[in-house]
Amino acid sequence: MIMASAVENMVVFDTESAEEVVKELRASFIAGKTKSYEWRRTQLKAMLKMMEENEPQIVVALHCDLSKPELESSIYEIAMLKNSCRLALKEMKHWMMPVKAKTSLTTFPSSAKIVSEPLGVVLVISAWNFPLLLSLDPVVGAIAAGNALVLKPSEIAPATSSLLAKLVANYLDSSCIKVVEGAVPETSALLEQKWDKILYTGNGRVARIVMAAAAKHLTPVVLELGGKSPVIVDSGINLQVATRRIIAGKWGCNNGQACISPDYIITTKDYALKLIDSFKCELERFYGKNPLESKDLSRIVNSNHFVRLSKLLDEDKVSSKIVHGGERDRSKLKIAPTILLDVPQDSLIMNEEIFGPLLPIILVDKVEDSFDVINSSGTKPLAAYLFTNNKKLKVKFVATVSAGGLVVNDTTVQVAEHTLPFGGVGESGMGAYHGKFSFDTFSHKKAVLYRGFACDALVRYPPYTRGKLRLLQALLGGSILGIIRALLGWSKA
Numbered sequence: 001m002i003m004a005s006a007v008e009n010m011v012v013f014d015t016e017s018a019e020e021v022v023k024e025l026r027a028s029f030i031a032g033k034t035k036s037y038e039w040r041r042t043q044l045k046a047m048l049k050m051m052e053e054n055e056p057q058i059v060v061a062l063h064c065d066l067s068k069p070e071l072e073s074s075i076y077e078i079a080m081l082k083n084s085c086r087l088a089l090k091e092m093k094h095w096m097m098p099v100k101a102k103t104s105l106t107t108f109p110s111s112a113k114i115v116s117e118p119l120g121v122v123l124v125i126s127a128w129n130f131p132l133l134l135s136l137d138p139v140v141g142a143i144a145a146g147n148a149l150v151l152k153p154s155e156i157a158p159a160t161s162s163l164l165a166k167l168v169a170n171y172l173d174s175s176c177i178k179v180v181e182g183a184v185p186e187t188s189a190l191l192e193q194k195w196d197k198i199l200y201t202g203n204g205r206v207a208r209i210v211m212a213a214a215a216k217h218l219t220p221v222v223l224e225l226g227g228k229s230p231v232i233v234d235s236g237i238n239l240q241v242a243t244r245r246i247i248a249g250k251w252g253c254n255n256g257q258a259c260i261s262p263d264y265i266i267t268t269k270d271y272a273l274k275l276i277d278s279f280k281c282e283l284e285r286f287y288g289k290n291p292l293e294s295k296d297l298s299r300i301v302n303s304n305h306f307v308r309l310s311k312l313l314d315e316d317k318v319s320s321k322i323v324h325g326g327e328r329d330r331s332k333l334k335i336a337p338t339i340l341l342d343v344p345q346d347s348l349i350m351n352e353e354i355f356g357p358l359l360p361i362i363l364v365d366k367v368e369d370s371f372d373v374i375n376s377s378g379t380k381p382l383a384a385y386l387f388t389n390n391k392k393l394k395v396k397f398v399a400t401v402s403a404g405g406l407v408v409n410d411t412t413v414q415v416a417e418h419t420l421p422f423g424g425v426g427e428s429g430m431g432a433y434h435g436k437f438s439f440d441t442f443s444h445k446k447a448v449l450y451r452g453f454a455c456d457a458l459v460r461y462p463p464y465t466r467g468k469l470r471l472l473q474a475l476l477g478g479s480i481l482g483i484i485r486a487l488l489g490w491s492k493a
Helices: 002-009 014-029 038-052 055-067 071-098 133-144 157-171 182-192 204-216 240-249 272-287 303-314 367-375 391-400 435-443 466-477 480-488
Strands: 099-101 112-119 121-125 148-152 177-179 197-201 221-224 228-231 263-270 322-324 337-339 358-365 383-385 405-408 443-451
Touching: 002 480, 014 148, 014 182, 014 263, 038 055, 038 071, 038 133, 038 157, 038 272, 055 071, 055 157, 112 197, 112 204, 121 133, 121 182, 133 148, 133 157, 133 197, 157 177, 182 358, 197 204, 204 221, 204 480, 221 367, 228 240, 228 367, 240 272, 240 383, 263 367, 272 322, 272 337, 272 358, 358 367, 367 383, 367 391, 383 391, 391 405, 435 443
Parallel strands: 121 148, 121 197, 148 177, 197 221, 228 263, 228 383, 263 358, 337 358, 383 405
Antiparallel strands: 099 112, 112 443, 322 337
16 A cells, blocks of 8 residues: 555656646746846856755765766866856856947948847756766856756766755756756656757767757757767877876776767877887776776766677677776676777777777777778767877878867867867767857847938839949948949949
8 A cells, every 4th residue: 555655646757747847947937037147147156056065965976876986076077067157157247248240331320239148948968977067067058048947867877866956956946947857758758848959968869869859849959979089199109198198088087988088099000019008007007906996997887888888898809809908897887997909890899989998999000091090980079189299190180080179199188178169070969068158059149230210221222223233232242432333323344
């Protein structure tokens, strides 16, 4: 009886529930609650306070979901989110100001400006790998731009999802900002609604579902996906520094479970062994002789992903290519940092995003051949990295490789720069955010033109004549000489 009563009392979030949520949020938006600078400022300050007062709880939740080391949680999730809040609080008034636009002879006399206005009610669907940052960083932009919103955290990081729902309800304006927890049914119910924008972070398969649902309502989307982010390693570099920076971007970012983590390395046949020796040395220095026992490595998020990664590693044409690591502990969902040398291009590991602690090395005869390897894949990654001191190679890298973002002589640090847009291209995503780009993503740039009643040009009104035609052509062409010729009735020479 008790169990039956508990089942009956469970709150079901279905399409009707989603409709009610959107209805309430839209009423708040139409009433103008979210549009004032003061409301936006109050919410961002409350979010900052939320982070500062609950950091220990957040660290515990992230450890529960992913065994994230405290440093990674505090720096890569909490501190970066605080920085986003502080930046928005500092710059938001400036971002909100109309921007003057030039006008031409066509509308003289006139003035113009571009006004940033909130889109309305937006949906943010987050990912599990950085479940705090990837949930609330877009929310900072949505609030700064003056929107009402729903945040749907990932059910694959349940501790963080539950904590987010509790904290957002306690600290932020629940009439304008809501968290909806759940899995596929709840997300599907949300996607059936009409939104003014959807930002989704995750994989390409679900992104297609999100985009198809959005298309029914002509809702614009931002898709933050991923891909196989390559690292080109040239010779003649500081190998120790390069190796450490690759390790930090791969295993130091949630044990490879990050959309911008290095996915594979390309280097020359002559340099590969030196690179591998450097990796072995630095990995042991960082994670010890038994990395499965290291507290500085996150675990694999769940058993499904553990099995997926094991399948990549156990493929016949791949298993013999392991030159370092490969140890696994299924009971603890741990996989040691693993390096593979000369992996076949047609292997499973080279044909899907790895999203884990496995790092294949592809060999080329000369480093310039790396660009052909990347471009022949037919997809554009979210990030691409190059380690070199060769200026010509840097120039060719920027000119040749199409990716969401490029970094020379480091990995993953591009996300720390708010002056750079973070987003993909092609199958790695569309749209971008971070810093002012977040504000712009959740804003409509409204064009406004002002004119008076003086200088009403009769030339635009019927009856039409050849003279009016010549004068209008000159006006639209912006030629002073042409206007004078038309006024004087002169034909072109």
